[in-house]
Amino acid sequence: xxxxxxxxxxxxxxxxxGARPGIVVVDFQLGFTDPQYPLGGAPLIERAVANTAKLLxxxxxxxxxxxxxxxxxxxxxxxxxxxxxxxxxxxxxDHPSVAFDPRIYDKSYDLTVTKKxxxxxxxxxxxxxxxxxxVDTVIVTGCTTSGCIRATTIDSFANRFRTLVPEDCVxxxxxxxxxxxxxxxxxxxxxIVDLDxxxxxxxxxxxxxxx
Amino acid sequence: xxxxxxxxxxxxxxxxxGARPGIVVVDFQLGFTDPQYPLGGAPLIERAVANTAKLLxxxxxxxxxxxxxxxxxxxxxxxxxxxxxxxxxxxxxDHPSVAFDPRIYDKSYDLTVTKKxxxxxxxxxxxxxxxxxxVDTVIVTGCTTSGCIRATTIDSFANRFRTLVPEDCVxxxxxxxxxxxxxxxxxxxxxIVDLDxxxxxxxxxxxxxxx
Amino acid sequence: xxxxxxxxxxxxxxxxxGARPGIVVVDFQLGFTDPQYPLGGAPLIERAVANTAKLLxxxxxxxxxxxxxxxxxxxxxxxxxxxxxxxxxxxxxDHPSVAFDPRIYDKSYDLTVTKKxxxxxxxxxxxxxxxxxxVDTVIVTGCTTSGCIRATTIDSFANRFRTLVPEDCVxxxxxxxxxxxxxxxxxxxxxIVDLDxxxxxxxxxxxxxxx
Amino acid sequence: xxxxxxxxxxxxxxxxxGARPGIVVVDFQLGFTDPQYPLGGAPLIERAVANTAKLLxxxxxxxxxxxxxxxxxxxxxxxxxxxxxxxxxxxxxDHPSVAFDPRIYDKSYDLTVTKKxxxxxxxxxxxxxxxxxxVDTVIVTGCTTSGCIRATTIDSFANRFRTLVPEDCVxxxxxxxxxxxxxxxxxxxxxIVDLDxxxxxxxxxxxxxxx
Numbered sequence: 001x002x003x004x005x006x007x008x009x010x011x012x013x014x015x016x017x018g019a020r021p022g023i024v025v026v027d028f029q030l031g032f033t034d035p036q037y038p039l040g041g042a043p044l045i046e047r048a049v050a051n052t053a054k055l056l057x058x059x060x061x062x063x064x065x066x067x068x069x070x071x072x073x074x075x076x077x078x079x080x081x082x083x084x085x086x087x088x089x090x091x092x093x094d095h096p097s098v099a100f101d102p103r104i105y106d107k108s109y110d111l112t113v114t115k116k117x118x119x120x121x122x123x124x125x126x127x128x129x130x131x132x133x134x135v136d137t138v139i140v141t142g143c144t145t146s147g148c149i150r151a152t153t154i155d156s157f158a159n160r161f162r163t164l165v166p167e168d169c170v171x172x173x174x175x176x177x178x179x180x181x182x183x184x185x186x187x188x189x190x191x192i193v194d195l196d197x198x199x200x201x202x203x204x205x206x207x208x209x210x211x
Numbered sequence: 212x213x214x215x216x217x218x219x220x221x222x223x224x225x226x227x228x229g230a231r232p233g234i235v236v237v238d239f240q241l242g243f244t245d246p247q248y249p250l251g252g253a254p255l256i257e258r259a260v261a262n263t264a265k266l267l268x269x270x271x272x273x274x275x276x277x278x279x280x281x282x283x284x285x286x287x288x289x290x291x292x293x294x295x296x297x298x299x300x301x302x303x304x305d306h307p308s309v310a311f312d313p314r315i316y317d318k319s320y321d322l323t324v325t326k327k328x329x330x331x332x333x334x335x336x337x338x339x340x341x342x343x344x345x346v347d348t349v350i351v352t353g354c355t356t357s358g359c360i361r362a363t364t365i366d367s368f369a370n371r372f373r374t375l376v377p378e379d380c381v382x383x384x385x386x387x388x389x390x391x392x393x394x395x396x397x398x399x400x401x402x403i404v405d406l407d408x409x410x411x412x413x414x415x416x417x418x419x420x421x422x
Numbered sequence: 423x424x425x426x427x428x429x430x431x432x433x434x435x436x437x438x439x440g441a442r443p444g445i446v447v448v449d450f451q452l453g454f455t456d457p458q459y460p461l462g463g464a465p466l467i468e469r470a471v472a473n474t475a476k477l478l479x480x481x482x483x484x485x486x487x488x489x490x491x492x493x494x495x496x497x498x499x500x501x502x503x504x505x506x507x508x509x510x511x512x513x514x515x516d517h518p519s520v521a522f523d524p525r526i527y528d529k530s531y532d533l534t535v536t537k538k539x540x541x542x543x544x545x546x547x548x549x550x551x552x553x554x555x556x557v558d559t560v561i562v563t564g565c566t567t568s569g570c571i572r573a574t575t576i577d578s579f580a581n582r583f584r585t586l587v588p589e590d591c592v593x594x595x596x597x598x599x600x601x602x603x604x605x606x607x608x609x610x611x612x613x614i615v616d617l618d619x620x621x622x623x624x625x626x627x628x629x630x631x632x633x
Numbered sequence: 634x635x636x637x638x639x640x641x642x643x644x645x646x647x648x649x650x651g652a653r654p655g656i657v658v659v660d661f662q663l664g665f666t667d668p669q670y671p672l673g674g675a676p677l678i679e680r681a682v683a684n685t686a687k688l689l690x691x692x693x694x695x696x697x698x699x700x701x702x703x704x705x706x707x708x709x710x711x712x713x714x715x716x717x718x719x720x721x722x723x724x725x726x727d728h729p730s731v732a733f734d735p736r737i738y739d740k741s742y743d744l745t746v747t748k749k750x751x752x753x754x755x756x757x758x759x760x761x762x763x764x765x766x767x768v769d770t771v772i773v774t775g776c777t778t779s780g781c782i783r784a785t786t787i788d789s790f791a792n793r794f795r796t797l798v799p800e801d802c803v804x805x806x807x808x809x810x811x812x813x814x815x816x817x818x819x820x821x822x823x824x825i826v827d828l829d830x831x832x833x834x835x836x837x838x839x840x841x842x843x844x
Contacts (some may be wrong), residue, residue, distance in 0.1 A: 004384045008250050009297040039219050078533060078551060080371045083399055086220040111500060116547045117369030118400075125538045125545045127764075129500060132793035136767055146395045151369070154362045158328030160291045160765035173215045180391040184357045188294055189329075289744060289762060322711060327758045336749045336756045340711060342549075343582035347556055371554035426806045430672050431719040461641050502793045505821055508642040539791030540822075568817045573787045580750030580784070582713045595637045602813040606779045610716055611751075 011187035017201050018162045022065040022135035024120045025052060026142025026152055028104045029070040031090055031097035033143075038086050040097075044178055045143045048171035051195045052141040053103045055169055058202050060109050065133040067126045068110040071148070072098040080117060118151030127159055137162040139198060140190070141169040146177035150185065157189035165190045166198050222398035228412050229373045233276040233346035235331045236263060237353025237363055239315045240281040242301055242308035244354075249297050251308075255389055256354045259382035262406045263352040264314045266380055269413050271320050276344040278337045279321040282359070283309040291328060329362030338370055348373040350409055351401070352380040357388035361396065368400035376401045377409050433609035439623050440584045444487040444557035446542045447474060448564025448574055450526045451492040453512055453519035455565075460508050462519075466600055467565045470593030473617045474563040475525045477591055480624050482531050487555040489548045490532040493570070494520040502539060540573030549581055559584040561620060562612070563591040568599035572607065579611035587612045588620050644820035650834050651795045655698040655768035657753045658685060659775025659785055661737045662703040664723055664730035666776075671719050673730075677811055678776045681804030684828045685774040686736045688802055691835050693742050698766040700759045701743040704781070705731040713750060751784030760792055770795040772831055773823070774802040779810035783818065790822035798823045799831050 005011070033049050035041030059066055072091045073079050082088050090097050100112075113124040120142075121127050130138070138156040140163065142149060149170045156163040165185065172178035186192040216222070244260050246252030270277055283302045284290050293299050301308050311323075324335040331353075332338050341349070349367040351374065353360055360381045367374040376396065383389035397403040427433070455471050457463030481488055494513045495501050504510050512519050522534075535546040542564075543549050552560070560578040562585065564571055571592045578585040587607065594600035608614040638644070666682050668674030692699055705724045706712050715721050723730050733745075746757040753775075754760050763771070771789040773796065775782055782803045789796040798818065805811035819825040 004253070005388075008295075008384065010295050012296050013294045013299065015292045015294065042215070074533065077555070078547075080368050080550070080554070081226045081373055081400070083224045083226060083397075083401075084219075084221050085223050088224065111496065116550065118365055119369065122366075122369050123545050123547045123550065127760075128502070128538065128545065128791065128793040131760075131764060131769075132502070133499070134767065134769055136764075147399060150361070150395070151365045154329055154365065155333075157291050158330065158333050158362070158761065160761040162292055173219065177216075177391070177395060180388070181395070184361070184388060184392070186294075188358055189292070190294075285744065288766070289758075291761070291765070322707065327761065334756050334758045334761065338549075338553075339580065339582040339713070339749065339756065342553060342558075343713070344710070345556065345558055347553075369550065371550040426675070427810075430717075430806065432717050434718050435716045435721065437714045437716060464637070502790050503648045503795055503822070505646045505648060505819075505823075506641075506643050507645050510646065540787055541791065544788075544791050569821055572783070572817070573791070576751055576784045576787065577755075579713050580752065580755050584714055595641060599638075599813070599817060602810070603817070606783070606810060606814070608716075610780055611714070612716075 015162050015191045018136035020134050021137040022130050023139045025068040026120050026148045028101045029098050033101040037097045042173045045171035048169050052169045066110045069113045069115045069120045070098050071115050118148045119155040120152050121155035139164045143171045145170045145172040146181045150181045153185045153190050163190035164193050166194050168194050226373050226402045229347035231345050232348040233341050234270050234350045236279040237331050237359045239312045240309050244312040248308045253384045256382035259380050263380045277321045280324045280326045280331045281309050282326050329359045330366040331363050332366035350375045354382045356381045356383040357392045361392045364396045364401050374401035375404050377405045379405050437584050437613045440558035442556050443559040444552050445481050445561045447490040448542050448570045450523045451520050455523040459519045464595045467593035470591050474591045488532045491535045491537045491542045492520050540570045541577040542574050543577035561586045565593045567592045567594040568603045572603045575607045575612050585612035586615050588616050590616050648795050648824045651769035653767050654770040655763050656772045658701040659753050659781045661734045662731050666734040670730045675806045678804035681802050685802045695835050699743045702746045702748045702753045703731050704748050751781045752788040753785050754788035773798045776804045778803045778805040779814045783814045786818045786823050796823035797826050799827050801827050
């Protein structure tokens with residue numbers, strides 16, 4: 001970030017990956033990943049699904065904990081004050097669009113939660129799961145960058161995990177909000193990396209564990 | 212918001228104010244509000260301090276609950292992984308820059324908390340205080356729009372309060388991130404309003420209570 | 423409570439019911455309520471189920487929010503460090519004993535959550551639901567008094583709700599721990615009442631709403 | 634625990650200590666530890682202070698993270714619905730009885746928090762501090778066993794830490810509630826150990842680290 005922010009030391013201290021990663025997969029439900037639905041199928045989200053599938057394959061092979069979520073509600077009484085009628089009308093338990101995209105979901109491996117707010121770490125038990133799994137580094141994947149990814153990244157930081165956001169594993173309906181939000185979190189809370197960085201990090205962990 | 216977002220119904224459902232407001236004042240500590248400090252004195256933040264002072268005067272007269280916070284730590288062990296050396300080196304208990312700006316602080320009226328993450332509602336007891344005060348609507352003030360205001364707004368929404376962000380009571384080091392973040396939260400989580408809207412809302416409550 | 427506690431003013435200040443109750447129903451899953459299961463069918467729990475069913479009938483008629491939970495896990499990886507092999511081996515998603523007892527469950531009315539810790543208010547979204555429903559008073563029902571009821575009562579207090587525990591709507595495997603825990607919370611956190619008290623409270627609210 | 638509980642497998646699975654302990658010290662403020670105050674100076678609490686001082690000396694030498702808390706409020710508006718007038722009238726910021734007992738407090742080493750509810754892990758940031766310090770095992774010390782120690786033990790378990798309660802490092806106004814609560818948590822959530830066990834555990838960690 002140029003200008004005032006850089007002059008004010010924002011972004012000058014990298015986080016760095018830790019000893020024990022965990023992955024969160026945020027809202028890759030069909031409503032966002034399947035073009036047949038009104039909020040579905042944006043190119044950046046499609047790219048993120050494909051890359052996250054590769055990341056998860058490597059993670060599960062290595063035994064890295066994975067938490068996978070969708071967002072849905074019993075009815076309007078339960079919802080926060082969403083300003084999006086498309087969310088209010090379809091993010092419901094019995095709606096087909098809330099199913100997990102099969103490309104990124106392994107029911108027998110992943111911790112599965114249904115979240116109610118933007119962040120997968122808010123009131124879901126995922127933080128406690130990561131405590132038990134001794135996770136110190138959270139890798140954030142999913143959508144949308146300017147919505148639930150932003151919220152999740154903040155919560156990962158606030159819970160004092162090291163936080164990595166692989167930019168090609170998170171997606172948005174549009175490119176500008178995607179970039180704006182990576183900019184904001186990248187100078188404050190998280191390292192912005194990519195799929196290849198994460199795969200190399202896993203390979204490094206694998207070799208160290210094998211020694 | 213134009214483009215894909217508007218077509219996808221983002222922002223089409225206003226929140227609206229509720230029956231019992233509460234105000235949060237985020238990080239108006241001297242480090243952000245006094246030009247003598249490296250992160251201090253941006254014009255948008257200066258404007259936000261002046262307007263928030265007016266808002267708080269009306270709020271306290273009406274008995275509206277106020278929670279006021281700064282951010283600081285005992286030492287580096289306690290901090291989340293901040294990427295900003297200016298924060299790491301000065302947001303410390305004994306540093307003069309963490310004092311509350313006197314223009315917005317009333318020690319005998321405001322609930323005072325020291326937060327550790329970006330959001331004033333994260334692990335501070337403010338949510339519980341608002342539950343006891345029966346608050347249903349949170350008005351977000353403070354700085355920075357692209358940092359702790361964004362985080363606070365998300366948490367207010369996630370805790371299922373009605374959320375109002377008066378745009379002239381929140382500030383940032385630069386204008387673009389200020390606008391970008393109001394855009395993101397305004398189509399999802401909160402109504403973007405202004406000081407005059409909030410003052411009229413308070414006046415309306417006062418008249419209803421007087422009846 | 424006699425002795426030191428009473429001399430030290432414990433229990434001298436009643437809580438009193440508020441303007442807007444909500445009910446939590448804790449762990450009336452078949453494993454605790456059906457005698458065919460190893461932890462099932464204790465007389466105090468049976469009594470609590472019968473009384474809670476009456477309480478819920480009145481509550482639903484009046485529109486009082488209800489949150490109903492069971493406790494179960496995907497597998498041992500997800501569990502906290504339970505010291506009870508009966509819990510570790512049967513509180514699992516696919517085990518028949520985790521089904522809600524039909525006497526106390528209304529799927530279309532109750533907010534339904536699966537909790538992971540002892541308290542129904544820990545990381546479940548129920549607190550946020552109650553914020554949205556403007557609940558100020560939590561009525562605690564379920565089992566066991568010396569386990570999840572104790573934990574829930576503490577959390578209701580800590581979240582700064584008014585807390586009522588109708589003693590004939592909570593149950594335990596044995597009478598002594600039941601009494602001990604009502605004693606502890608009754609001098610600190612909650613009013614110990616009974617079904618009839620709650621029904622009269624609801625009737626009083628109904629009449630006031632009708633005026 | 635005999636009777637139904639033992640027959641139902643309660644307490645049959647020990648927790649065991651983990652790789653990285655942290656200590657919480659709960660409410661050893663003068664109001665509980667100094668006989669000049671109405672709630673102060675019970676023999677079990679005096680014993681707990683003396684033993685906890687020894688535990689902390691060993692812990693600080695080894696670099697074990699310590700979180701130390703008191704409980705107090707700005708005024709009655711901020712309090713949960715305490716049923717104890719002695720708490721309501723004296724647990725206030727400016728009251729001398731809320732000072733930490735100097736025997737157990739090291740301001741430059743311990744993370745210091747002021748909690749508002751019974752548990753030191755509720756809304757205080759201590760969980761996040763322990764995440765950053767990679768703690769997997771929480772040792773609970775302080776008072777009272779039937780109040781804030783019970784609450785803290787539940788929260789440690791719910792957050793999925795391994796939990797140890799050294800019984801001679803926790804105290805109560807009376808012996809019966811002390812025993813009752815150790816019984817309840819010992820069959821469900823935590824290993825009941827003692828000071829010597831913890832010192833041996835620390836010594837074992839020291840030797841392993843030295844290798």
